[in-house]
Amino acid sequence: MxxxxxxxxxxxxxxxxxxxxxxxxxxxxxxxxxxxxxxxxxxxxxxxxxxxxxxxxxxxxxxxxxxxxxxxxxxxxxxxxxxxxxxxxxxxxxxxxxxxxxxxxxxxxxxxxxxxxxxxxxxxxxxxxxxxxxxxxxxxxxxxxxxxxxxxxxxxxxxxxxxxxxxxxxxxxVDGIYTCDPRLHPNAKKLKHVTYDEMLEMASLGAKVLHSRSVEIAKKFEITLYCAATFSEVEGTYIVKDNIEQPVVTGLSVMDSQTQVTLSHLPEDYTLIHKIFHNVAEEDLNVDMISLINDDKSLTVSFSIIDESREDVESAVHHSLKDLQKWNISYRPGYSKLSIVGVGMRSSSGVASKFFGALQHIPIKLVTTSEIKISCLIETSFKQKAVELLTIAFDL
Missing domain, CATH: 3.40.1160.10 (Acetylglutamate kinase-like)
Known part of the structure; x- marks a missing residue:
């Protein structure tokens, strides 16, 4: 059958x-x-x-x-x-x-x-x-x-x-998975194959073709996925375990509506940092791109959130710091997160150098990396220019 x-x-x-x-x-x-x-x-x-x-x-x-x-x-x-x-x-x-x-x-x-x-x-x-x-x-x-x-x-x-x-x-x-959102980059290339790991990263970073939960199941049971347009005969994209023709960087994802949250003048107490993020997690909220600076016996913590979670994050933070008197919280909306993704990054050097070289004239607020991803937080006003620079640098 x-x-x-x-x-x-x-x-x-x-x-x-x-x-x-x-x-x-x-x-x-x-x-x-x-x-x-x-x-x-x-x-x-x-x-x-x-x-x-x-x-x-x-x-x-x-x-x-x-x-x-x-x-x-x-x-x-x-x-x-x-x-x-x-x-x-x-x-x-x-x-x-x-x-x-x-x-x-x-x-x-x-x-x-x-x-x-x-x-x-x-x-x-x-x-x-x-x-x-x-x-x-x-x-x-x-x-x-x-x-x-x-x-x-x-x-x-x-x-x-x-x-x-x-x-x-x-x-x-949508007729498949592209190297970048065609609305941001009209010359984006459709991918014939994407690995599970790459698709998981891209889905979590805002790609709307597939939800990450479905990709997790496909990876666990090694189910071949095929994404294509319903009313078109154009070939779509296969999501597979391994890609023989593996580029270093497969795609660029963009996630808008990001807010940078900064907590400053915190005491040099790392159990307090744990408490903050524990309470945020208890509210089922996700934070990203965390930066921690120890300066003159005080801590400054900065992280990114999606705009709509601001009130809940604020409530969790205030609950965590209710016993402190001197501390400050600030919010800076109007940011976007740009991420390059590629399994080939695991075995290639120079990717970070090329990434930051391409964006050297764009102010970067926060950075996070994994084996197959580099993400940065920039002002949304710089988004289009950053997309152009990264797609040129990595031939996307």
Whole structure:
């Protein structure tokens, strides 16, 4: 049995005309001898609209009831797609998370998949050519519906691929993964292959083609991913374990809406630094690009956050330092984070020299590095120029 997992994003199933076109696309694969598991997101902006309805009733909706509401969007998509397929005489059946046996942790709004009862799906594929399955959702031990959070449909698709030991194709309005966002760099090159590690870095740094959770699953189970445009025959990008033709730097990612937070006049007490970041983490907030300066028996800590987390970070910091009198906190919004990524950096020298050489006339506020990444924080007003300089320096 030749099984393929396909996932279609919300923009791809935003109306019934598109759903009919997708059904025809699936029909061609079935006629080629494939059995398909198709995961669909909610139509268009349905999830946002459902969330808006909930917020009109309550500023803080009950998490369980919110998940019950939000999961209806995907069920509409998969049932319409199954109807379209059966109309084309492609034998199809739709399943929600309960019927598909997608078991999750008990966390409403942000559940994680624990396991998938795959035997039922295998059995159904003996009778049906296509099984459409609701993405973004699962069932916890109590039998309640849960949602998987941001990127949940990608996660559903890749988890099913792992459970069924099948390749996974992700279709959206983007025709692959590029060396840089084409909106920032019109001459960006589409990549034929990207490694799991590179895609993980790029996803965490703002690349919106795939969510990092789905890439983590693909890496763990060595699932080949393929990303392409839904309504185009242009070849997309494969995400694989190793890339034989590995460039030193694969891509450049840009993340806007960054704020630099600086805490100054702190006592020379490193347990206090631990307390600050512990309390920030307890609020499920991420900080990045940390700089620590010890100057004249006082500490200055600087780090970057996304703009929208400022109030929560401020609350966590004030809670940490409530027993101190003389300290200062400042916020500087209007920053962007630029990152170059490449597995080839592990074995190549001179990458940092080339990076900082390209940006020598642009003020850099913070820097962070890993084996396969260099990131810097700059004012957003310098972003476009920095992108041009880095794409030239690394031939992106």
């Amino acid at each position: 030749n099984i393929v997992i396909q996932k279609f994003g919300g923009s791809s199933v935003s109306d019934t005309d598109k759903i009919k076109l997708i059904a025809e696309k699936i029909q061609k694969r079935v006629l080629q001898g494939n059995k398909l598991i198709v995961v669909a997101s909610a139509m268009g902006k349905t999830t946002d609209e459902l969330m808006k309805l909930a917020k009109e009733i309550s500023a803080k909706p009950d998490p369980r009831e919110l998940d019950m509401l939000l999961t209806t969007g995907e069920q509409i998509s998969i049932s319409l797609l199954a109807i379209a397929l059966n109309r084309l005489e492609v034998k199809s059946k739709s399943l929600n998370a309960f019927q598909a046996g997608i078991m999750t942790t008990g966390d409403f709004n942000e559940a994680r998949i624990k396991n998938i009862k795959s035997q039922k799906i295998f059995d159904l594929l003996e009778e049906y050519d296509v099984i459409t399955i609701a993405g973004f959702q699962g069932i916890n031990e109590e039998g309640d519906l849960t949602t998987l959070g941001r990127g949940g449909s990608d996660t559903s698709a890749v988890a099913l691929a792992a459970a069924l030991n099948a390749p996974c194709e992700i279709y959206s309005d």
